[in-house]
Amino acid sequence: MINTVSTDIEEGEERIRLDVADGTATLTLCRPDRLNGWSWESTRQLGLLADRIRFDPSVRAVLLRADGRAFCAGIDVTAPGGAITGASPAQRTRNYYEGIRWVHERFAVLARLPQPVVAAVQGYCLGFGFELALMADVRVAAQDAVFALPEAQLGVAVDAGGDLRIAREAGAGWAKYLALTGRRIDALTAERLNLVQLVVPAAELEATARSLAADIAANAPLAVQGIKRAVDAYADAALPAALDRAAMTAALTLTSDDAREGYGAKAARRPPHFTGG
Numbered sequence: 375m376i377n378t379v380s381t382d383i384e385e386g387e388e389r390i391r392l393d394v395a396d397g398t399a400t401l402t403l404c405r406p407d408r409l410n411g412w413s414w415e416s417t418r419q420l421g422l423l424a425d426r427i428r429f430d431p432s433v434r435a436v437l438l439r440a441d442g443r444a445f446c447a448g449i450d451v452t453a454p455g456g457a458i459t460g461a462s463p464a465q466r467t468r469n470y471y472e473g474i475r476w477v478h479e480r481f482a483v484l485a486r487l488p489q490p491v492v493a494a495v496q497g498y499c500l501g502f503g504f505e506l507a508l509m510a511d512v513r514v515a516a517q518d519a520v521f522a523l524p525e526a527q528l529g530v531a532v533d534a535g536g537d538l539r540i541a542r543e544a545g546a547g548w549a550k551y552l553a554l555t556g557r558r559i560d561a562l563t564a565e566r567l568n569l570v571q572l573v574v575p576a577a578e579l580e581a582t583a584r585s586l587a588a589d590i591a592a593n594a595p596l597a598v599q600g601i602k603r604a605v606d607a608y609a610d611a612a613l614p615a616a617l618d619r620a621a622m623t624a625a626l627t628l629t630s631d632d633a634r635e636g637y638g639a640k641a642a643r644r645p646p647h648f649t650g651g
Contacts, residue, residue, distance in 0.1 A: 399489070410446040411448065444503075446501075470628050492514065494580060505534040514579060529632035535617050
């Protein structure tokens with residue numbers, strides 16, 4: 375696992391870029407050659423940059439966007455430090471559990487920012503990418519956006535609470551449908567399920583999302599931040615305990631034989647054969 379203690383982002387190693395102008399902080403996933411694939415280092419940088427935004431009095435809204443043709447296609451399996459080790463299966467499971475809890479904490483730094491977050495989503499928004507987009511307060515999708523939680527197809531549970539947030543927004547049935555099958559949905563279906571608030575042509579995505587963030591930034595900060603806190607307090611009332619259960623389930627499945635089979639089958643482009651072990 376990466377060194378999560380470091381507070382630096384080395385030049386050339388940026389997974390996320392931060393720009394601040396006109397009251398809006400823009401967080402850009404900036405590895406388009408990897409379809410902005412997610413990693414432990416991406417998570418570390420997200421928490422670090424969100425902390426910077428939190429205490430910047432000039433920032434009144436946040437725009438979360440991505441370079442390239444995809445928002446985020448999920449985990450980057452080629453990233454260094456991807457696998458967590460342990461001296462025994464139990465220790466490895468415990469280490470995964472703590473690692474996933476750390477991811478939850480870093481994602482919460484973004485989700486609990488006092489400033490509202492607007493996500494602009496294009497292309498693939500899969501796995502961790504979908505879960506990241508669900509952390510935003512408002513989501514705008516391009517017509518070409520595709521959403522899915524494919525983890526069960528690989529033999530693992532949903533890691534970062536995306537299924538829980540879908541249950542909150544769309545209902546438990548749709549959360550189970552998407553997480554249990556791994557099926558993809560298009561932007562219009564996501565809008566119908568309340569998982570995105572606006573769908574626009576791809577050419578209009580950037581301008582629409584920036585305009586929305588600017589409208590938020592133009593309003594009274596104390597009112598805006600108070601509204602966000604009040605709505606989140608109601609909507610997320612049961613989330614902490616559910617996230618802890620999700621972390622343990624993810625840790626157990628990530629250390630399972632089925633997970634090895636799932637990832638191996640995907641790499642070999644063959645159907646997986648799961649045994650439940």
